[in-house]
Amino acid sequence: MMSDDEIREWLTTEDAEKVEELHRNARMAAESVYGERVFARGLIEISSYCRNNCHYCGLRRDNRNAERYRISHETIWKACDDGYELGLRSFVLQGGEDMWFTDERLAEIVKGIKERHPDVAVTLSVGERPAESYRLWREAGADRYLLRHEAADPLLYSQLHPKEMSYDNRLRCLVDLQRLGYQTGCGFMVGAPRCTIEGYIKDIRLIEKLRPAMVGIGPFIPAAGTPFDKCKAGSADMTLRLLSVIRMTNPHLLLPATTALDTILEDGMERGVMAGANVIMPNITPLTERGKYSIYDNKRITGNDAAETLDVTRQRLEVIGRKLTLSRGDYE
Numbered sequence: 326m327m328s329d330d331e332i333r334e335w336l337t338t339e340d341a342e343k344v345e346e347l348h349r350n351a352r353m354a355a356e357s358v359y360g361e362r363v364f365a366r367g368l369i370e371i372s373s374y375c376r377n378n379c380h381y382c383g384l385r386r387d388n389r390n391a392e393r394y395r396i397s398h399e400t401i402w403k404a405c406d407d408g409y410e411l412g413l414r415s416f417v418l419q420g421g422e423d424m425w426f427t428d429e430r431l432a433e434i435v436k437g438i439k440e441r442h443p444d445v446a447v448t449l450s451v452g453e454r455p456a457e458s459y460r461l462w463r464e465a466g467a468d469r470y471l472l473r474h475e476a477a478d479p480l481l482y483s484q485l486h487p488k489e490m491s492y493d494n495r496l497r498c499l500v501d502l503q504r505l506g507y508q509t510g511c512g513f514m515v516g517a518p519r520c521t522i523e524g525y526i527k528d529i530r531l532i533e534k535l536r537p538a539m540v541g542i543g544p545f546i547p548a549a550g551t552p553f554d555k556c557k558a559g560s561a562d563m564t565l566r567l568l569s570v571i572r573m574t575n576p577h578l579l580l581p582a583t584t585a586l587d588t589i590l591e592d593g594m595e596r597g598v599m600a601g602a603n604v605i606m607p608n609i610t611p612l613t614e615r616g617k618y619s620i621y622d623n624k625r626i627t628g629n630d631a632a633e634t635l636d637v638t639r640q641r642l643e644v645i646g647r648k649l650t651l652s653r654g655d656y657e
């Protein structure tokens with residue numbers, strides 16, 4: 326385990342060679358378990374409606390300017406069918422906390438995917454629900470769940486969220502998900518207003534304690550129409566350092582190079598992988614809805630269909646000696 330001092334040093338050193346050493350160590354740790362493989366998850370953004378009001382997020386309830394949509398069962402199934410044809414065996418359904426998607430409806434959607442394609446992994450990422458809902462979806466066949474903890478420091482958590490949201494409930498959800506046998510992912514934003522190095526150390530300690538299968542981190546990017554719309558974005562450099570430090574805590578982790586990183590940095594995906602990431606989540610949301618899921622501004626959105634997106638991703642990874650791998654990509 327790295328000491329607090331060591332983490333602080335990796336995150337703050339101005340010695341470029343030390344930073345390169347950190348990324349190299351992290352990259353080798355990932356290679357030691359997963360070799361040249363980088364796993365693809367087909368991301369389907371199922372709804373931009375949200376009952377929550379997280380201060381940082383463009384989909385927050387009070388953002389009048391957010392475009393709202395949700396996609397139907399059939400459209401979700403079709404996106405999975407098309408992805409499956411292309412070889413994808415891992416799908417992520419993500420959305421705001423949209424209660425139109427009742428427990429039963431989501432269970433039906435998951436069941437539908439699993440009946441069509443029993444060999445795929447289904448990941449849900451639809452926020453906080455009671456343990457009973459998570460149980461129902463697990464029984465319907467969901468394999469994984471992404472729910473970032475957002476901030477391990479309760480004070481910072483309370484500064485990023487409205488009063489009605491609680492740190493305790495967030496953690497309760499994560500513990501329930503793990504208890505129910507989901508491969509669970511937590512994570513946080515880098516450079517969100519008021520976050521500090523000491524806060525990141527707490528995030529890393531929480532990750533060590535929860536032992537998740539996945540960790541999602543990406544830079545904070547301001548979103549129009551939110552209380553933080555004038556704040557500055559998180560830094561790519563700090564995101565890359567944190568990716569590496571998190572990788573060093575567990576070589577087995579499934580660690581995505583996120584779209585947010587690829588949005589603030591032209592070669593964010595490549596740099597993320599070179600810093601120890603081993604998952605990419607190509608957006609396969611139907612083109613008619615793509616672009617309306619606006620969590621932050623200037624999100625890198627392409628008008629490419631799923632096949633083109635996979636091709637571009639594959640080529641970009643080949644250049645850095647990595648192989649886009651379409652299998653389920655379970656925690657090994």
Ligand code: SAH
Pocket residue numbers: 381382383419420421422450451452453471472473475513514543544545546547548585620621
């Ligand atoms: N509603 C679900 C899933 C969608 S939000 C949930 O909240 O879990 C997915 C993630 O997007 C959040 O966990 C948050 O960390 C990230 N996010 C939200 N607003 C962001 C912003 N302005 N910049 C970068 N990431 C953001």
Ligand code: SF4
Pocket residue numbers: 375376377378379382383384385386420421422452
């Ligand atoms: Fe809703 Fe998730 Fe955005 Fe919070 S981060 S407002 S829960 S979509």
